[in-house]
Amino acid sequence: MASCLFVVIVVLLISSAHAQPTCATQKFTNKEQYDRCVDLPQLGCYLHWSLDTVKNTVAIVFIAPPATPDGWVSWAINPTGEGMVGSQSLIAYTAANGSMVVNTYNVSSYGGVVKGKLDFDVTDMKAEHSDGVMRIFATVELPENGRTRVNQVWQVGGAVTEEGVPVRHAFGQGNLGSKGILDLLSGEISSGGSGNSKTKKRNIHGILNAVSWGILFPVGIMIARYLRTFPAADPAWFYLHGSLQVSAYGIGVAGWVTGLKLGSESKGVEYTTHRNIGITLFCLATLQVLALFLRPKKGHKIRFYWNIYHHGTGFAVAILGILNVFKGLEILSPSSKWRLSYIIIISSLGIIAIILEAFTWIVVLKRKSNKATKPNGNGDTTRRQSSAP
Secondary structure, eight states, X not given: OHHHHHHHHHHHHHHHHHHSOGGGGOOXXXXXXXXXXXXXXXXXXXXXXXXXXXXXXXXXXXXEOOSSTXXXXXXXXXXXXXXXXXXXXXXXXXXXXXXXXXXXXXXXXXXXXXXXXXXXXXXXXXXXXXXXXXXXXXXXXXXXXXXXXXXEEEEEESOBOTTSOXXXXXXXXXXXTOEEEEETTTOOEEEOHHHHHHHHHHHHHHHHHHHIIIIIHHHHHHHHHHGXXXXXXXXXXXXXXXXXXXXXXXXXXXXXXXXXXXXXXXXTOOOHHHHHHHHHHHHHHHHHHXXXXXXXXTTOTTHHHHHHHHHHHHHHHHHHHHHHHHHHXXXXXXXXXXXXXXXXXXXXXXXXXXXHHHHHHHHHHXXXXXXXXXXXXXXXXXXXXXXXX
């Protein structure tokens, strides 16, 4: 009986140890003790705090690993909403002389971070950097007297300008989800719903465009380029090529519309190059799809010029599509496996295209050679000029 009780006690102790949050094991150089702590759900960050309901203040320690050793970390309260815009931020970074600096910033927009006094008082600010993490210490006056639920926003970035302005952070899923509501009395945290919804929209936008512009359009071009070499594939290659390109166009338009919707919901966020390439892709692809229905018949005097236009526009769409997929990956900053997966896919298509291109030239040149020399009625031969496929 005693042994069974001992086993139960050991199991309970182990279970409680595993249930203990990481923040509970963290110590500070000032040896201060804080009433509560929480492991924040994104970016590997932690928050410790002690609430003083009489003074309407909260003493906090925010702990976060910067994106790079020369980066910055930030914790903020947003008195007006759940997101970054409107937040009142404490941002810490390493100065040029090696010392740690913590300042207050008003985040008026995604592109505007203004150093200055916050809407509420902040005292006892200091920062530390050791063991790969930065720590912000401060005492913050709560925006509303008696209100103990606050909208918190936290973030990490990779660089700071010489003027001490944080460079824009990445827009990965962790960065976009690093916000929520914090109950200072109970210690409970909840994520903002709008952020999760917007993250899903960004992911849908990225997947749709990667599949359409970045994969299906190049595959459709390869089908037209290489299958038509074989007479047995005619006219099947044409219908396969057309249906694939129209499908890619439909998926691409859905991704494009999703991007427009995201842009309208993200005031102040501008990705000019990515947007302009996307608009150009939509226009060229629309013309390309229309060209399938407006092509002149074989032998028509303008068919030669239509072919030049159609082929040139198709290759332009493929090149711009692949380029914009990489631009999108740069913006979203997903885990490396997604970028690597796309690189493997597009590299495989490139290798297949090179092999098929060589094979096509061999087949076509051999065919031209066979046709170039034909015995006439006198046993002589007549040569015909060969042309590229």
